[in-house]
Amino acid sequence: NFDLTETIINLLKKYDPSKYKFYSSESIQFNGRKNLIKRCILNVLENGLIYGNKIYVEIKKSVNSLTVTVEDNGPGIPKSEYTNVFRPFYRVDKSRGLNKSGVGLGLSVAQDIAKSHGGNISLSESKHKGLFVKISLPF
Numbered sequence: 001n002f003d004l005t006e007t008i009i010n011l012l013k014k015y016d017p018s019k020y021k022f023y024s025s026e027s028i029q030f031n032g033r034k035n036l037i038k039r040c041i042l043n044v045l046e047n048g049l050i051y052g053n054k055i056y057v058e059i060k061k062s063v064n065s066l067t068v069t070v071e072d073n074g075p076g077i078p079k080s081e082y083t084n085v086f087r088p089f090y091r092v093d094k095s096r097g098l099n100k101s102g103v104g105l106g107l108s109v110a111q112d113i114a115k116s117h118g119g120n121i122s123l124s125e126s127k128h129k130g131l132f133v134k135i136s137l138p139f
Contacts, residue, residue: 004030004037005059008068011042012057019049023058028066030137032117037137040113041068043106044121044133048072052130065119066139072130082123086111110135 005027012020030037048055052074059068077085081092088108111121119137126132 001029001031002034004028004066004068007034007038008041008057008059011038011045015045015049019053020045020055020057023056025060028059028061030066030139032137036113036116040110040135041070043110044068044070044135047106048074048131048133051075052128054128056126056128061139064139066137068135068137070133070135071126071128073126073128074130076125076130077123079125085123086121 005024008024009022012022045055045057048070049072052072054073056071057069060066077092084090085092085107090108107121114121114135114137117137119135122134122136124132124134
């Protein structure tokens with residue numbers, strides 16, 4: 001059992017504060033493998049900052065689940081590619097991907113970790129014109 005809100009705050013500390021906004025109304029305790037959950041969230045945070053120049057992170061809980069959302073202001077991903085980006089080593093734009101670090105495992109690993117905790121990850125368009133990533137976990 002660990003404080004997921006505090007964990008996210010600590011992950012964000014490694015970035016310039018002008019690059020993110022964090023929204024949380026409370027401390028949320030989560031029962032899971034802390035290092036794996038950190039990796040899951042970190043992969044999504046880093047993707048947002050690689051492809052956008054600002055991310056918006058929020059954590060919320062409901063009666064039986066919690067959600068961590070990460071929105072960026074980057075170019076986004078075409079809806080037709082939402083399923084593909086969870087495949088290992090897949091890149092939406094091969095030429096653009098050559099200019100970015102990584103090998104195309106971030107979202108694949110993040111999804112595997114979420115699923116191993118009984119959750120999932122979904123994608124949609126961000127109100128900031130980039131990508132909206134929603135990590136849902138049972139609570």
